[in-house]
Amino acid sequence: xxxxxxxxxxxxxxxxxxxxAYLARAGKKVLVLERRHVLGGAAVTExxxxxxxxxxxxxxxxxxxxxxxRELDLPRHGMEVLPLDGTFTPMPDGDYLWRVxxxxxxxxxxxxxSRLDAEAYDEYGKAMVEMGRFVKPILGMTAPDPASLxxxxxxxxLSLARRFKRLPSNDKYNxxxxxxxxxxxxxxxxxxxxxxxATMSASGIIGTFLGVRSPxxxxxxxxxxxGEIDGAFRSWGLVRGGTGAISNAIAEAAREAGxxxxxxxxxxxxxxxxxxxxGVVLENGDExxxxxxxxxxxxxxxxxxxxxxxxxxxxxxxxxxxxxxRGSSGKVNLALDALPDFTCLPGAGPHxxxxxxxxxxxxxxxxxxxxxxxxRFSRRPYIDIVIPSLTDPSIAPPGKHVMSCFVQYAPxxxxxxxxxxxxxxxxxxxxxxxxxxxxxxxxxxxxRQVLTPLDIxxxxxxxxxxxxxxxxxxxQLFFLRPAPGWAQYKTPIRRLYMCGSATHPxxxxxxxxxxxxxxxxxxxxxx
Amino acid sequence: MVSRGARxxxxxxxxxxxxxxCYLAKAGLAPLVLERREVVGGVxxxxxFHRGFLCPAVLHGAGPLLxxxxxxxxxxxxxxxxxxxxxxxxxxxxxxxSLRIYDDSARTAMELTRLSARDAKTYAAFHSSFEQLGxxxxxxxxxxxxxxxxxxxxxxxNLGKLGLNFRSLDKKDAYRLLRWGPMAVADLVTEWFExxxxxxxxxxxxxxxxxxxPWSAGTSVGLLLQAAMDGQVTAPGSAPKGGIGAISFGRRxxxxxxxxxxxxxxxxxxxxxxxxxxxxRGRRECGHFQRRSxxxxxxxx
Numbered sequence: 001x002x003x004x005x006x007x008x009x010x011x012x013x014x015x016x017x018x019x020x021a022y023l024a025r026a027g028k029k030v031l032v033l034e035r036r037h038v039l040g041g042a043a044v045t046e047x048x049x050x051x052x053x054x055x056x057x058x059x060x061x062x063x064x065x066x067x068x069x070r071e072l073d074l075p076r077h078g079m080e081v082l083p084l085d086g087t088f089t090p091m092p093d094g095d096y097l098w099r100v101x102x103x104x105x106x107x108x109x110x111x112x113x114s115r116l117d118a119e120a121y122d123e124y125g126k127a128m129v130e131m132g133r134f135v136k137p138i139l140g141m142t143a144p145d146p147a148s149l150x151x152x153x154x155x156x157x158l159s160l161a162r163r164f165k166r167l168p169s170n171d172k173y174n175x176x177x178x179x180x181x182x183x184x185x186x187x188x189x190x191x192x193x194x195x196x197x198a199t200m201s202a203s204g205i206i207g208t209f210l211g212v213r214s215p216x217x218x219x220x221x222x223x224x225x226x227g228e229i230d231g232a233f234r235s236w237g238l239v240r241g242g243t244g245a246i247s248n249a250i251a252e253a254a255r256e257a258g259x260x261x262x263x264x265x266x267x268x269x270x271x272x273x274x275x276x277x278x279g280v281v282l283e284n285g286d287e288x289x290x291x292x293x294x295x296x297x298x299x300x301x302x303x304x305x306x307x308x309x310x311x312x313x314x315x316x317x318x319x320x321x322x323x324x325x326r327g328s329s330g331k332v333n334l335a336l337d338a339l340p341d342f343t344c345l346p347g348a349g350p351h352x353x354x355x356x357x358x359x360x361x362x363x364x365x366x367x368x369x370x371x372x373x374x375x376r377f378s379r380r381p382y383i384d385i386v387i388p389s390l391t392d393p394s395i396a397p398p399g400k401h402v403m404s405c406f407v408q409y410a411p412x413x414x415x416x417x418x419x420x421x422x423x424x425x426x427x428x429x430x431x432x433x434x435x436x437x438x439x440x441x442x443x444x445x446x447x448r449q450v451l452t453p454l455d456i457x458x459x460x461x462x463x464x465x466x467x468x469x470x471x472x473x474x475x476q477l478f479f480l481r482p483a484p485g486w487a488q489y490k491t492p493i494r495r496l497y498m499c500g501s502a503t504h505p506x507x508x509x510x511x512x513x514x515x516x517x518x519x520x521x522x523x524x525x526x527x
Numbered sequence: 528m529v530s531r532g533a534r535x536x537x538x539x540x541x542x543x544x545x546x547x548x549c550y551l552a553k554a555g556l557a558p559l560v561l562e563r564r565e566v567v568g569g570v571x572x573x574x575x576f577h578r579g580f581l582c583p584a585v586l587h588g589a590g591p592l593l594x595x596x597x598x599x600x601x602x603x604x605x606x607x608x609x610x611x612x613x614x615x616x617x618x619x620x621x622x623x624x625s626l627r628i629y630d631d632s633a634r635t636a637m638e639l640t641r642l643s644a645r646d647a648k649t650y651a652a653f654h655s656s657f658e659q660l661g662x663x664x665x666x667x668x669x670x671x672x673x674x675x676x677x678x679x680x681x682x683x684x685n686l687g688k689l690g691l692n693f694r695s696l697d698k699k700d701a702y703r704l705l706r707w708g709p710m711a712v713a714d715l716v717t718e719w720f721e722x723x724x725x726x727x728x729x730x731x732x733x734x735x736x737x738x739x740x741p742w743s744a745g746t747s748v749g750l751l752l753q754a755a756m757d758g759q760v761t762a763p764g765s766a767p768k769g770g771i772g773a774i775s776f777g778r779r780x781x782x783x784x785x786x787x788x789x790x791x792x793x794x795x796x797x798x799x800x801x802x803x804x805x806x807x808r809g810r811r812e813c814g815h816f817q818r819r820s821x822x823x824x825x826x827x828x
Contacts, residue, residue: 146693146701146705147701147702148698164675169676172675172676173675176675180709180745210744214742214743214744215739215743215745216709216744216745315699322718373742473709473710473744474710474744475709475710479705480702480705480706484705484706485698
């Protein structure tokens with residue numbers, strides 16, 4: 001067959017770009033197709049208001065695999081990670097909890113709340129790092145298929161079992177608990193300070209349609225502990241120029257390796273002949289032929305919209321239809337004239353340079369979820385805030401600031417009304433909540449952008465606005481992501497692969513799905 | 528380790544304590560069961576809470592009692608008689624028709640046609656899938672959980688048996704087992720059925736006794752465990768004659784060499800201490816358990 005390209009990659013998000021970069025480096029002729037005018041998918045920087053650059057969706061980085069940074073030489077292509085120091089949690093009673101990277105300082109701060117917790121905090125950190133080390137190699141492997149084990153899958157599973165066996169006894173039990181418990185229950189075993197537990201449990205629910213007391217959320221805690229910057233576990237960072245700079249750096253690496261990247265080139269269909277992918281058709285009618293099609297968009301778009309149910313086995317279509325997205329979060333981006341002033345810790349101190357977390361108590365978090373369960377956005381939501389302009393002044397006019405608020409819960413499926421009707425009300429709720437802690441906020445807002453899950457779906461092509469391309473729950477992880485039997489980046493259509501966050505090991509700016517899929521494609525390369 | 532005829536003290540004469548006593552006695556040991564209350568049974572107890580009214584005080588279903596144990600301890604011979612019921616659950620709906628779930632899945636499917644033709648059709652597949660999974664999981668119920676720190680040969684054997692069972696499952700069912708284990712029961716049932724009443728009735732099994740709602744992950748386990756017991760997803764509707772207490776009450780060991788005995792504390796008497804020759808019958812052989820009335824039984828203690 002005389003195809004235009006060796007590989008066409010659908011979607012220019014960070015995973016699609018990583019996938020393309022690795023394939024191009026292996027000498028393949030690669031084309032990346034991006035629907036929007038900018039690259040990056042949800043890892044994107046946009047100048048929403050003149051002079052203010054926003055990491056519109058994803059806003060912090062930590063999980064990006066170090067081997068990708070190294071092998072694609074991303075710093076040379078312009079990626080610079082800036083430290084994000086600490087988490088500041090204001091409380092309604094006028095107190096606060098402020099954890100920073102400086103160990104002694106954090107210890108003193110936690111001691112202020114509870115001496116016991118200060119001691120447990122060290123132990124907890126050590127245990128989680130151990131757990132993270134155990135899980136880390138799993139991220140780089142193709143999930144074995146337990147229902148039809150190949151030699152490779154079997155040896156992977158055995159080595160996993162052996163490593164589990166070698167874990168110290170305590171860690172073994174921790175690991176089992178982590179897989180099954182709720183974040184709140186898990187943390188209850190370690191700590192007594194409510195606000196500490198609440199803030200930490202937040203990592204367990206980000207991007208999921210679960211509450212901090214829902215079983216299974218402890219695992220997501222770990223997912224967020226696997227971040228690594230410069231070899232240091234559990235460090236979060238910002239990227240100079242916003243998260244879009246990551247995508248641009250990966251795109252540069254891909255281009256350097258010979259990949260071609262087209263923006264404003266939305267894919268309409270994946271061409272299939274005799275059960276085999278032969279290329280794609282763009283929305284403008286252009287046909288592009290390719291030996292292999294690699295899709296980084298989510299399975300609903302890939303299979304139901306682009307391949308078509310009629311070209312797929314019925315069982316598989318059923319599995320894809322029941323794959324859960326259920327977006328649960330929104331984003332409010334603010335352009336500020338000045339810095340917010342928190343009642344409990346006034347002034348423009350270093351506490352504003354880290355993450356600011358509105359998570360004053362475990363009950364507050366669970367109540368926020370209660371609203372979502374019954375189809376309403378939280379009346380008092382959990383909010384995770386960063387003010388990146390404090391660390392990277394290049395993204396806002398002098399003296400002005402950019403404030404990025406991740407808000408949960410905002411269920412995609414509302415019980416009453418539509419998101420188009422409720423968008424501004426949702427934005428008001430977020431501002432009202434924040435103003436309870438920083439009353440000057442209302443007066444310093446120059447512009448406001450509210451992204452509901454519906455907007456996230458429309459803008460970024462993430463079905464139901466799920467930021468991870470599908471929930472990170474146990475029944476959708478590892479060898480079950482995205483569908484049982486199809487967790488190895490392959491699909492029922494020959495020469496069609498998946499390389500997005502809907503494959504193992506899942507979402508976040510990690511790049512692992514794109515990398516793992518590229519390896520798989522190269523291993524199976526014929527023709 | 529423990530020699531024949533050795534004394535073993537069992538604290539608590541709930542149904543588990545009693546089952547343990549029976550098996551130990553059968554093996555030739557002489558267990559002594561101590562019970563704080565004046566009746567044995569723990570939560571599996573029938574009490575006359577109002578004159579003339581015997582009520583299963585806490586648990587009222589005999590669902591989980593393993594048939595193997597009932598057979599091995601010959602509970603029927605000791606007076607346990609189950610009142611069979613082919614209706615497992617009657618689910619009521621304030622606004623619509625009620626729903627009966629039968630032992631027989633075909634009959635349930637027929638019942639369902641009144642509510643939804645689609646659900647009637649899928650029920651058989653749903654039921655048979657659980658039956659398969661239950662069969663594969665059944666060994667879990669009677670095995671000692673393996674010690675992950677130090678697996679013994681028996682642990683390896685048990686795990687191997689489970690592994691083989693898993694391999695023998697149809698591929699589709701194998702995936703189902705892996706997916707359903709960690710799932711919220713509400714998600715599981717709504718994948719199959721559209722009738723809210725049916726979904727809720729089945730989901731109820733998943734949250735029974737749990738501090739979790741049907742939308743909590745992991746609640747599907749309740750269904751899988753029920754399936755491991757009898758291949759069904761709802762609790763059985765049959766009940767012991769005389770209330771649940773009959774299970775605890777009727778249990779005794781028939782071994783002529785039995786040395787097992789059970790002691791109840793009575794008012795004013797300190798439990799757990801065996802005064803030699805107290806009223807000359809400080810202990811009472813299990814075989815002498817009488818099932819006349821609780822009053823008799825208490826006095827006998």
